[in-house]
Amino acid sequence: GLGLTYKKAENFGEWYSEVVVNGEMIEYYDISGCYILRPWSMAIWETLQAFFDPEIKKMKIKNCYFPVFVSSTVLEKEKDHIEGFAPEVAWVTKSGKSDLEIPIAIRPTSETVMYPYYSKWIRGHRDLPLKLNQWCNVVRWEFSNPTPFIRSREFLWQEGHTAFATKEEADTEVLEILELYRRIYEEYLAVPVVKGKKSELEKFAGGLYTTSVEAFIPNTGRGIQGATSHCLGQNFAKMFEINYENEKGERAMVWQNSWAYSTRTIGVMVMVHGDDKGLVMPPKVSSVQVIVIPVPYKDADTQGILDACSATVNALVEAGIRAESDARDNYSPGWKYSQWEMKGVPLRIEIGPKDLANKQVRAVRRDTGAKIDIANAELVEEIKKLLDNIQQNLFDVAKQKRDECIQVIHTWEDFIEALNNKKMILAPWCDEKEVEEDVKARTKGETGAAKTLCSPFDQPELPEGTVCFASGKPAKKWSYWGRSY
Numbered sequence: 441g442l443g444l445t446y447k448k449a450e451n452f453g454e455w456y457s458e459v460v461v462n463g464e465m466i467e468y469y470d471i472s473g474c475y476i477l478r479p480w481s482m483a484i485w486e487t488l489q490a491f492f493d494p495e496i497k498k499m500k501i502k503n504c505y506f507p508v509f510v511s512s513t514v515l516e517k518e519k520d521h522i523e524g525f526a527p528e529v530a531w532v533t534k535s536g537k538s539d540l541e542i543p544i545a546i547r548p549t550s551e552t553v554m555y556p557y558y559s560k561w562i563r564g565h566r567d568l569p570l571k572l573n574q575w576c577n578v579v580r581w582e583f584s585n586p587t588p589f590i591r592s593r594e595f596l597w598q599e600g601h602t603a604f605a606t607k608e609e610a611d612t613e614v615l616e617i618l619e620l621y622r623r624i625y626e627e628y629l630a631v632p633v634v635k636g637k638k639s640e641l642e643k644f645a646g647g648l649y650t651t652s653v654e655a656f657i658p659n660t661g662r663g664i665q666g667a668t669s670h671c672l673g674q675n676f677a678k679m680f681e682i683n684y685e686n687e688k689g690e691r692a693m694v695w696q697n698s699w700a701y702s703t704r705t706i707g708v709m710v711m712v713h714g715d716d717k718g719l720v721m722p723p724k725v726s727s728v729q730v731i732v733i734p735v736p737y738k739d740a741d742t743q744g745i746l747d748a749c750s751a752t753v754n755a756l757v758e759a760g761i762r763a764e765s766d767a768r769d770n771y772s773p774g775w776k777y778s779q780w781e782m783k784g785v786p787l788r789i790e791i792g793p794k795d796l797a798n799k800q801v802r803a804v805r806r807d808t809g810a811k812i813d814i815a816n817a818e819l820v821e822e823i824k825k826l827l828d829n830i831q832q833n834l835f836d837v838a839k840q841k842r843d844e845c846i847q848v849i850h851t852w853e854d855f856i857e858a859l860n861n862k863k864m865i866l867a868p869w870c871d872e873k874e875v876e877e878d879v880k881a882r883t884k885g886e887t888g889a890a891k892t893l894c895s896p897f898d899q900p901e902l903p904e905g906t907v908c909f910a911s912g913k914p915a916k917k918w919s920y921w922g923r924s925y
């Protein structure tokens with residue numbers, strides 16, 4: 441029958457796998473680490489794309505499409521940084537029965553695919569800035585525990601790759617894109633995130649610096665990187681000889697950025713808002729915002745009830761609300777309530793004989809379970825208000841829960857205690873790489889080592905003389921630490 445067998449607070453991993461399947465977002469596939477995205481989750485991806493794509497177009501970024509295959513010569517060009525990732529690269533070695541002379545890699549990311557052509561296309565200062573993005577899939581043959589949306593061997597993302605004449609232009613764009621990522625999480629997925637800078641150890645090794653939006657999953661006490669926006673400096677320009685004649689006639693290298701968000705966004709939303717009845721969808725990203733269900737009573741005017749349902753759906757759809765009716769005659773209303781609660785539809789409208797007689801409908805909120813009677817005359821206005829209220833409430837509740845997980849500490853003992861209490865730890869740090877490596881080593885355990893999540897742009901006061909929680913050296917900055925995905 442319906443209903444989840446696992447509880448979110450008791451078996452989070454099993455609960456999550458069950459809820460994405462029962463909510464009809466995911467179908468498991470016969471290749472480990474690969475998942476089928478069903479319409480219920482694909483619609484979310486499309487809604488986020490419908491927000492992000494016009495926004496980057498306003499920034500004069502153009503979409504393109506590069507091949508999924510990378511030649512090994514080009515892929516291995518990034519010697520230093522690729523070595524860390526090499527085990528994750530998937531290779532095509534045969535076509536039919538015959539071996540390929542040179543194996544071909546499937547893109548795990550597209551720097552090495554795109555940048556030889558950036559070198560070819562960028563000759564003079566008039567060719568700058570070059571700003572391209574592509575919506576595509578990437579493949580990373582990871583071995584650590586695969587999780588739908590969160591860690592899969594193939595995923596969908598957008599990857600932006602831009603080149604500028606000056607560092608200032610690059611720095612500015614890094615933060616403009618990061619703000620779009622914050623909006624994706626906070627305004628669409630109703631998930632609070634922290635904007636910050638990655639440490640030298642956690643940043644993209646091929647770049648100059650990495651900024652990110654960091655989310656937190658209270659149930660597991662783990663941070664999760666929501667999206668990244670890197671400034672690559674001139675590292676890739678040097679590697680791929682992306683230089684040009686500047687306005688003074690000198691040879692100059694370009695300054696580059698790269699930035700991405702992926703289908704991981706959907707998994708974070710499920711983890712944060714889902715409950716023991718199933719998915720809880722923020723109205724802005726739910727393909728069905730209101731489900732209208734007829735509640736006939738014996739043979740009391742069933743046709744009248746069905747007509748009222750259609751009229752209700754039509755009025756809402758005309759007002760731009762994504763409403764549908766569930767008039768299936770082979771399921772009881774109760775069964776339908778459970779099914780649509782499992783899919784996380786924000787609002788349910790019930791119409792029974794009493795509602796018909798009183799010219800009203802009964803709305804039920806998925807987030808709080810509250811029941812609200814609405815006169816037909818006020819229907820559209822009240823439903824719009826309810827949907828806005830649900831969107832805001834989901835964010836407020838998630839932010840309150842996340843804030844309760846934040847713990848400020850100053851000593852190693854307090855750090856360990858907070859870590860064991862599944863906290864998102866804010867600590868003064870000397871910002872030395874070896875110290876972060878040492879913290880990782882000292883906290884290694886079956887539930888994973890602690891690492892820096894980011895150093896928030898919004899820095900609390902750091903009084904003179906404050907020392908690093910891990911090394912005792914003078915603290916240089918506040919940083920969030922925790923276990924992470």
Ligand SMILES: O=C1CCCN[C@@H]1CCCn1cnc2ccccc2c1=O
Binds near residue numbers: 522529599600644
């Ligand atoms: O984040 C982004 C934003 C979008 C463009 N790429 C950058 C950096 C990707 C880092 N990365 C991540 N996994 C990899 C896996 C295999 C080979 C290379 C890589 C690799 O370079």
